[in-house]
Amino acid sequence: MNAELVVDAGRRLEVIVTTVSSDAHTWNLVYLQLLLEELGCRVTNLGACTPDETILRECRLRRPDLLVVSSVNGHGGQEGLRLIEALRDxxxxxxxxxxxxxxxxxxxxxxxxxxxxxxxxxxxxxxDDGAGLTSFRSFVRALPARAGAAIGAP
Known part of the structure; x- marks a missing residue:
């Protein structure tokens, strides 16, 4: 088993996985959840067709270490712009x-x-779609280090 990604004493990396409001696909979210859990993260999966306001509410409540937005229907670029603007506001x-x-x-x-x-x-x-998962895994593994925390089992 991989070492858990720890952001501070005994706390695993908290990740929210979601898709954009028009995307009804779930297999991508399940795959990402399993991948992130394999990396040692604690994952909240918001499911398909998640309204922006639900994503924002969950981020305010859970204060995740990472929000992962996945799109299969091709509207991720357009709806992602709206979502990130609302989140950064x-x-x-x-x-x-x-x-x-x-x-x-x-x-x-x-x-x-x-x-x-x-x-x-x-x-x-x-x-993007054809990039593979190596760069995504590297990004996730680097998160605790960016926060000044160690990677390893709590």
């Missing part, structure tokens, strides 16, 4: 690490410009 959530990934546009071939727009809007990282 709240002072208590402005520093929350937020990533988005999956199929981010319906046009195809626009991954570079979509990713650039999402990063400029406030996402900490963008993982």
């Amino acid at each position: 709240r002072p208590e959530l402005v520093a929350t690490p937020v990533v988005i990934g999956g199929k981010l546009d319906v046009v195809g071939g626009g991954a570079g410009s979509t990713a650039a727009a999402l990063l400029a809007a406030g996402f900490d990282a963008v993982f």
Whole structure:
């Protein structure tokens, strides 16, 4: 078993996994939850078609170490912009690490410009459909170190 990602004495990395409000897919969320749990994270899965306000409420209540937004239907880029704007407008959530990934546009071939727009809007990282999971795993593993905490079992 992998060492748990610990952010401070005895507390595992808290992650919220969700999708955008128009995306009814759940298999991607289950996969991400299992992957993050394998990395030692404690995961709250908000499920499919999650309204922005629900995501914001859960982030205010849970204060996650990471919010992961996944999209399969191709509307992640458009709806992700709306979500990150709402999240970054709240002072208590402005520093929350937020990533988005999956199929981010319906046009195809626009991954570079979509990713650039999402990063400029406030996402900490963008993982497009064809990138694989290596960079996502590396990002998650680096979170405790960025917070000045150690990685290891509590």
